[in-house]
Amino acid sequence: MASELHETIFMAKQERHKNLFLNYRNLNNFPVELLKDEGLQFLERLYMKRNSLTALPENLAQKLPNLIELYLHSNNIAMIPQAIGSLVKLQSLDMSDNALQVICPEIGQLRSLRHLRLANNQLKFLPRELGELRELETLDVSMNLLRTLPEDLHQCESLQCLTADRNLLYCIPRQLCSLPDLSELSMAANCLTSLPLDLGRSMELQFVFVDNNALLKGLPSYLYNKVIGCSGCGLAAQVSDVKHLSLALGAVTVPLPSEVKAIGLETDRVLPLEELACRVLHADGDQSGRGDVNFLLPKSLLDVVRWPLGHCHRCSQPMFTIVYPKLFPLRETPLAGVHKRTTVSFVAYCCSSQCLMTFDLQG
Template identity: 75%
Template structure:
């Protein structure tokens, strides 16, 4: 195995390869052959997925100065070293499925970085320097232990896709609404109780996923012309006097609601956390189910209410006319 590895790296050096694949090699240390002499000056893409690496060398940027993409998915890396900030040409960094506990502030020096994937690690926070990544388009930090998002995340003006699923977020900072290029926001499986009222105001934001946030009571009105995924927690199905319907526990894209007129009354009715209850006989021991108002029901109820109001106004006008005639 070692001789084959040396041969692969030697060929890449002699032939000035731009891509080097070292996946599934059971590597426990970064190969010294990559760091010998001048390194691999022409290498642009390094694939080292599914090994057993625990750290990265400090002189990585010196030996691989033209690295554009670095794939380290499924290793055992605990800390991103400060030297990572010297890879000035790096555009894609994949450290998903590792054991990361700390991301060093020097990551903010990767000014060319466009795609950062840190999913399925042990991160409890991200440094505010993430906000210095002006070219960042994709950020995946799902399946970690995050309680909050980076303070300066709203400064990532090129960010288009943000995935924060399966963390421990209680709230979404309002400055997140200032991201001008954000197209897709996924925050499923957190502990969200509310969302910023400005969320969805940007025309660029088209997809919002908040599945399995069981404390979430409502959605901002700006989101009702977006594609939304929203549901209750399937684990709550058999708890307490309320029971969620199984078909309502899955993520459902509700679709665009631009094809039907919207009135303030309908907007008030479209509330996630205000279900209409259907009571069943206690003797049957059948759990009481929750029905959520659909857009069609909201429109019907809203128009019915408006109809009643209009009828009341006509009745008042008729009564007034009759009274004047009698006088």
């Protein structure tokens, strides 16, 4: 594995690649080959999802100065170095599903940043310097420990989509109502007790998700002509009317897999046998350290099993063959007819947990 990694980085340097894919490589440390000599001055996109990184190097910006996209989803990174602020060309930063507890104020120096994803960390607050990101279009801070959002976010005048599902938020700063380009606001599964009375006054804001806020008793009048509903990011889906099935072979009764037992409706999907087999082999390899079963597989299948296409965002189960374009369901208000829109999204359906979530693609 180390020699393969070395060869991949060597080729990227020799051929001056702009994109480098280092997903699913079991990396515990940032590869030193990326930081040797002058580094990769020409690299623009670095993908390092689903590894075991715990830290980023302080000289990252010095060695990779032209990065415009950095994907670090699903690692164990505990903090972002202050030097991150020197990546002046960075437009997309994904640090979802890590161990972040604090975001350094220097993140406000990323003046070109357009997409920032910090979902599924341990953040208790966000720095007010986020308000300095005037080009920011997407901010996802869902699944953290946030109780408030910084009022300075109203200075992010390009912000279009703000997602803060599954936190501990008890209010939405009224200043956010003045964001001129905000079209989607998602605050599902929080502790909201009320909403600003002028939320929805902006004509740009069309989608508002505030489901699973048990203490929220009403909506501002401006929302009655908007599209409101369930974002799918709240409470876990419930399986109802489950049929318990088994297959009888003579005197022997063979219980069916749990994935099949969970089928309750005609619309439920059954995973292909290939998908189920890949998941079993992948789990076996993780437990046995690439044991004998995986060792006997042909290389083409072994590569598939080792590196899934992605993972379900809700149950984190690896996904190998399933990618469906679907219509994302929205529950509309009676007066929303004049604003009818449908959002098309790539989603993954994981039958074993009844998950319907945005798919985490490997690149």
